[in-house]
Amino acid sequence: MRISRRLFIRDGVATVTLGLAAPAFLSAIAEAQGLPSRRLVVVYLGGGNDALNTLISYQDANYYSRRPTIAIPAGQVLQVGADASGRPLGLHPRLGGLRNIFNEGRLAVVQRTGYANSSRSHFEATDIWGTANPQSSTGSGWLGRYLDTLPRPADALAAWNTSGETPRALLSGQTGVPAIPNGSTYTYASPNRGSAALEERSAAQIMSANPASGRPHLAFVNSTSRAALETLDRVAQATSYTPTIAYPNTGFGLALRTVAGAIVRGIGSRVYWVQTGGFDTHAQQGAAGGAAYGNLMGTLGDGLWAFYSDVRNQGLINDTTVIVFSEFGRRISENGSGGTDHGAAGVMMAMGGMVRGGLHGTAALLAPGSPTLENNSGDVRYETDFRSVYARVLDQWLGVNSIPILNGDFRAGAPAIF
Amino acid sequence: MAQLNPEIDHLLRRAGFGASAADAETFRDMSTAAAIAHLVDYEGRPDDVDARIGRPDHARVTSKDLFAPDIDIDDARQRWMFRMIHTRRPLQEKMALFWHNHFATAYSKLAADSGNLQAAKMLAYKPGGLRGPQGQIELFRQHALGNYRDLLFEVAQDPAMVVWLDGQFNTRSKPQENFGREVMELFTVGVGNYTESDVYAAARVFTGWNLRESVGYGRGDMNSYQEFAYNADEHETSAKTFSFPIYGGGNRTIPARSESAGMQDGMDLITALAVHPETARRLARKFWNFFISDIHPPDPAFLDSAAAVYLQNRTEIRPVVRYVLTSPWFTQPSMKYARYAWPTEFVARAIKEVGWQGLSLDKVRSPLANMGQLLFEPPNVGGWPVGAGWFSTGTMLARANFAATLAASQKETLAVALESDGGTPQALLAAMLDRVTPAPFDATPQQALMSYLVAGGNWTGSAAQLNTRAAGLARLLVGSSEYQLV
Numbered sequence: 001m002r003i004s005r006r007l008f009i010r011d012g013v014a015t016v017t018l019g020l021a022a023p024a025f026l027s028a029i030a031e032a033q034g035l036p037s038r039r040l041v042v043v044y045l046g047g048g049n050d051a052l053n054t055l056i057s058y059q060d061a062n063y064y065s066r067r068p069t070i071a072i073p074a075g076q077v078l079q080v081g082a083d084a085s086g087r088p089l090g091l092h093p094r095l096g097g098l099r100n101i102f103n104e105g106r107l108a109v110v111q112r113t114g115y116a117n118s119s120r121s122h123f124e125a126t127d128i129w130g131t132a133n134p135q136s137s138t139g140s141g142w143l144g145r146y147l148d149t150l151p152r153p154a155d156a157l158a159a160w161n162t163s164g165e166t167p168r169a170l171l172s173g174q175t176g177v178p179a180i181p182n183g184s185t186y187t188y189a190s191p192n193r194g195s196a197a198l199e200e201r202s203a204a205q206i207m208s209a210n211p212a213s214g215r216p217h218l219a220f221v222n223s224t225s226r227a228a229l230e231t232l233d234r235v236a237q238a239t240s241y242t243p244t245i246a247y248p249n250t251g252f253g254l255a256l257r258t259v260a261g262a263i264v265r266g267i268g269s270r271v272y273w274v275q276t277g278g279f280d281t282h283a284q285q286g287a288a289g290g291a292a293y294g295n296l297m298g299t300l301g302d303g304l305w306a307f308y309s310d311v312r313n314q315g316l317i318n319d320t321t322v323i324v325f326s327e328f329g330r331r332i333s334e335n336g337s338g339g340t341d342h343g344a345a346g347v348m349m350a351m352g353g354m355v356r357g358g359l360h361g362t363a364a365l366l367a368p369g370s371p372t373l374e375n376n377s378g379d380v381r382y383e384t385d386f387r388s389v390y391a392r393v394l395d396q397w398l399g400v401n402s403i404p405i406l407n408g409d410f411r412a413g414a415p416a417i418f
Numbered sequence: 419m420a421q422l423n424p425e426i427d428h429l430l431r432r433a434g435f436g437a438s439a440a441d442a443e444t445f446r447d448m449s450t451a452a453a454i455a456h457l458v459d460y461e462g463r464p465d466d467v468d469a470r471i472g473r474p475d476h477a478r479v480t481s482k483d484l485f486a487p488d489i490d491i492d493d494a495r496q497r498w499m500f501r502m503i504h505t506r507r508p509l510q511e512k513m514a515l516f517w518h519n520h521f522a523t524a525y526s527k528l529a530a531d532s533g534n535l536q537a538a539k540m541l542a543y544k545p546g547g548l549r550g551p552q553g554q555i556e557l558f559r560q561h562a563l564g565n566y567r568d569l570l571f572e573v574a575q576d577p578a579m580v581v582w583l584d585g586q587f588n589t590r591s592k593p594q595e596n597f598g599r600e601v602m603e604l605f606t607v608g609v610g611n612y613t614e615s616d617v618y619a620a621a622r623v624f625t626g627w628n629l630r631e632s633v634g635y636g637r638g639d640m641n642s643y644q645e646f647a648y649n650a651d652e653h654e655t656s657a658k659t660f661s662f663p664i665y666g667g668g669n670r671t672i673p674a675r676s677e678s679a680g681m682q683d684g685m686d687l688i689t690a691l692a693v694h695p696e697t698a699r700r701l702a703r704k705f706w707n708f709f710i711s712d713i714h715p716p717d718p719a720f721l722d723s724a725a726a727v728y729l730q731n732r733t734e735i736r737p738v739v740r741y742v743l744t745s746p747w748f749t750q751p752s753m754k755y756a757r758y759a760w761p762t763e764f765v766a767r768a769i770k771e772v773g774w775q776g777l778s779l780d781k782v783r784s785p786l787a788n789m790g791q792l793l794f795e796p797p798n799v800g801g802w803p804v805g806a807g808w809f810s811t812g813t814m815l816a817r818a819n820f821a822a823t824l825a826a827s828q829k830e831t832l833a834v835a836l837e838s839d840g841g842t843p844q845a846l847l848a849a850m851l852d853r854v855t856p857a858p859f860d861a862t863p864q865q866a867l868m869s870y871l872v873a874g875g876n877w878t879g880s881a882a883q884l885n886t887r888a889a890g891l892a893r894l895l896v897g898s899s900e901y902q903l904v
Contacts, residue, residue: 179810189819191826191889203870207863221899228811282596283584336592
């Protein structure tokens with residue numbers, strides 16, 4: 001399944017004159033077409049984030065009895081009030097930046113997101129969150145289908161992926177998405193200097209424009225090369241951005257800095273994809289907010305806080321929404337390794353200048369036998385279908401009809417995050 | 419190389435890493451059948467490649483201190499690239515790469531757990547100089563074409579794998595699911611062929627499959643090590659029932675056993691998984707993708723026959739690979755250049771074809787990371803996103819830019835080697851295509867290459883012109899889309 005994912009894009013890209021007719025900045029077309037300049041940053045936490053230690057139900061006695069070594073002590077959580085069911089909740093102590101955004105009313109936390117019969121396989125589950133179809137882990141992604149609704153010709157930088165591999169969520173029938181894991185190496189090198197180097201680049205351009213008819217796999221590699229050559233100069237503009245504040249020196253922080261650069265420089269990408277891994281915490285998560293899981297939360301919270309502050313300083317936060325998800329939550333009871341195994345429902349977040357902040361959904365009651373649990377009370381049962389969050393983002397933020405993109409109406413029960 | 423028989427060229431790209439000028443000498447007069455036997459029955463070839471590290475007519479390695487590939491991961495990466503380029507047993511290295519992706523284990527987690535030195539040693543130690551078990555990659559070399567059931571046993575007890583999937587914490591009171599899940603999902607039958615309750619049962623099967631530290635263990639001590647230990651006290655002894663047969667008669671339950679006999683649980687489960695028909699089909703599919711094509715989907719008839727060869731030969735891999743390479747599908751014209759090169763394959767082949775004079779293999783590490791395949795650092799236990807998944811704008815630029823780095827390093831060598839072919843641009847292009855073997859070009863890219871050669875003015879064949887244009891041509895060829903196919 002994973003093998004064929006890029007072929008899917010290929011079919012579209014090979015037949016579309018990718019970016020050839022686009023002006024230098026999509027924002028110019030966007031304005032001409034009367035499109036709003038809103039953009040969406042999607043953050044994927046790879047490995048299955050332990051939602052119960054992200055947003056902590058710190059008065060649930062079973063939280064402490066079932067997690068004797070990895071529970072966050074009630075005195076350390078960053079309290080964020082109580083949810084609709086009256087459960088007091090707190091953020092992980094390393095999420096101080098997110099608590100600031102919460103206090104500004106611009107962080108929405110959606111509890112118990114997922115779907116029925118949650119897959120416990122990383123790969124299948126990640127693909128399901130990508131396709132937005134629990135019955136299918138193959139085919140195009142929900143963001144790819146959104147990109148296909150943008151006016152043609154599609155800009156070569158309609159979306160911007162900061163990881164090296166294109167995630168299924170961005171797979172599309174008609175819109176290629178460049179992968180820009182490292183702006184500083186996103187350049188064209190030559191063994192020669194001066195005119196010979198320029199002549200080389202121009203030969204490479206002609207070679208990659210060859211339609212390669214009858215060899216679709218070669219056409220696919222050509223389209224990738226061509227998109228790279230066409231986006232080099234604009235990417236360089238974004239990566240030379242000097243932010244208003246210092247970002248943490250983590251892969252995640254640096255990726256967010258690049259995204260901020262693209263936003264501030266008006267590159268015009270509508271969707272940005274950022275990911276950070278290490279959430280598959282089967283062992284040694286660490287106690288009381290320290291160690292491994294604490295560092296994951298620190299990377300997440302510090303990076304997002306820097307990004308939020310920087311984009312706000314630039315006066316662009318009202319046009320920016322960030323959503324955060326992971327492929328599943330984790331088992332309620334800790335295992336013998338001081339970690340947690342694969343679970344079911346997780347937690348999603350949204351932040352931005354137009355986000356309606358607060359706690360959405362209700363916390364699981366962790367006592368065995370509780371109807372908010374499943375799998376012999378081992379895992380948290382979902383309450384909010386993740387597709388309803390996608391629907392709200394598509395309908396209310398990106399301004400498109402979510403029904404054809406999600407292949408169904410998931411508006412009912414969507415949390416009011418905008 | 420183009421001067422070789424095209425069938426052998428194809429074979430060497432798939433069952434090896436392409437052909438250098440020296441390889442071309444070895445294979446020039448061989449029949450295809452003899453070449454397949456040469457590759458598959460590699461025990462007849464000398465295993466002398468490591469001893470040639472440092473020899474002047476080979477690619478170079480460089481290191482901050484002493485070159486220490488048993489305990490330093492960057493040196494281990496160089497040693498492996500050196501082996502891909504210079505080995506006399508290319509299929510053994512190719513299979514080691516296959517198993518490294520199949521049992522994908524990443525250095526970074528091991529280093530976080532046990533420190534850099536022990537992590538590198540667990541992955542790459544070649545027995546000889548130090549104390550402790552061989553590194554994981556040596557296990558893959560040892561069993562490259564061996565018995566899959568045996569390999570699974572060894573992998574389940576491999577210290578790197580135990581740390582990677584948290585087996586050292588798998589205890590009686592708190593079974594750990596990580597290995598139990600992945601041994602079914604990724605190493606054998608695949609998603610859809612086991613249930614969640616099978617995962618919980620498999621976790622219990624492997625309780626007590628832990629690690630033990632050597633006496634006086636110190637993580638910075640190169641003679642310290644961790645080794646597999648069956649910890650009988652931590653084995654959960656009750657019966658374990660699965661959704662698929664464990665024993666020949668169809669019995670699905672591993673019986674309750676005493677603590678001391680409990681290691682047999684894991685042996686029974688691994689055997690059942692190794693001989694499971696879905697494992698046979700899954701391996702057949704992976705071999706199709708690896709050796710025949712990841713562009714054309716597997717022919718069901720191929721899957722049936724390759725799976726049957728695997729089961730009839732009691733999970734031996736060598737007969738399966740021999741079957742793949744001699745099967746009619748392998749030589750079909752539509753399968754030529756119908757597989758996307760993995761970054762390591764691309765780099766090894768480019769170096770073999772363009773040249774390695776004075777090139778340090780330390781220089782390929784960051785390009786490989788940018789192409790998405792740093793050795794010993796797969797992105798997760800599922801391995802790399804092979805096939806079309808290798809290609810994005812960022813990774814394609816990294817490939818093209820490595821072509822530039824390589825061409826720059828071989829500028830003088832190329833100019834000298836091609837001096838007698840520099841009479842006309844046509845002759846130069848033809849000579850370069852004898853060394854470097856992209857998939858065939860259509861007319862448009864062919865013309866672009868010719869135009870590039872004469873873009874600086876009329877062709878005179880001067881030393882300066884050859885120096886510039888031969889390197890530029892090598893960069894365009896190796897960086898072309900056509901070259902990304904093998």
